[in-house]
Amino acid sequence: MTSLTTPRTPPRAAPVEVPGGPDPAAYRAAMGRFPTGVALLTHGSGDATAAMTLNSLTSVSLDPLLVLVSIRADGRLRPVIADGGGFAVNVLGEEQLGLAREFSRAERPQGRAAMRRLGAVRGVSGHAVLPSAEASLECVLHTAHEAGDHVLFLGRVVALTCGPRPSAPLVFHQGRYERLPATRPEAAA
Template sequence: MTAHVDVRVPLDSATFRRAMGLFPTGVTLITRGSGAETEVITANSIVSVSLDPIMVLIGVRADGRIRPEIDDAGSFAINVLSAEQEELSAAFARRDRPRGRDAALLLGDEVDGAGNILVDGAVVGLECHVDVAHRAGDHVLFLARVAAVRTGDADKRPLVFHRGGYATVT
């Protein structure tokens, strides 16, 4: 029988972040717009919510640049990154990340039906239309219907984030 160890530590944001880092997550780029209007963030707070209707949930910082863009347009794209796209993930995780045409040049020129960039080489791209936005602490949760799916190379391994660093699925 395995012994259960109950170690309680004071709860603060750093402790919570370390704890959640033990849960491996996929790495995505959330895109809104294209060309000079491109906004992009790296995100791993993505949830598949429903199959009927097909829906997803994302969380973005309430005070972030992309949040008002999603609010105004009512759409975004989720791009699941491949293991080869670690540099893109890192570039769009920074506060001084590229935007506008500089961002678009890094991502490619394919756009979904709502005008959001679909990242070249991504494992999957989802065109999403917002149903509900809900403030949750320092984030806004967007519950969205998936209007279209673009699948990439099924043999590519997805990029994963675990214990504060990048990993891949083998």
């Protein structure tokens, strides 16, 4: 007779507080090694359109459908989203590099000029969505949490659309926009 046992997990070491800890530049450099996708966060439409480039998007839950975005606490969109109760996230493909760069600037288009530049339409939630995006997620604000110099917004997805066919994603890595190689190796069998 064979006895099955569960392997023992060693006790976890207590966190060590390092006086001062790593400096912000070292932290930024370390996190820059983690490639992310690129999206446009929008709120409102028409004259009220506000948009910004975003690379902090995380799928959180399937029941309910929740996504998380992180934006600067002192940013222009933080009070707009908090007061307006929702937002849309538009996932960008590599052909939308120009939009990502333009909407990452402090002096980016707003209102109807932003709608025109993005080629956006008013989504069912009232927020600007890009028909050319890889995917658009329209959200109502579920919760908001202050987190250091950022605010984490959890949005409940109330509508989504996907482009007609997937294209290569736009990626942000080590402080630069990148493209994935055109061909990928086959998965090991």
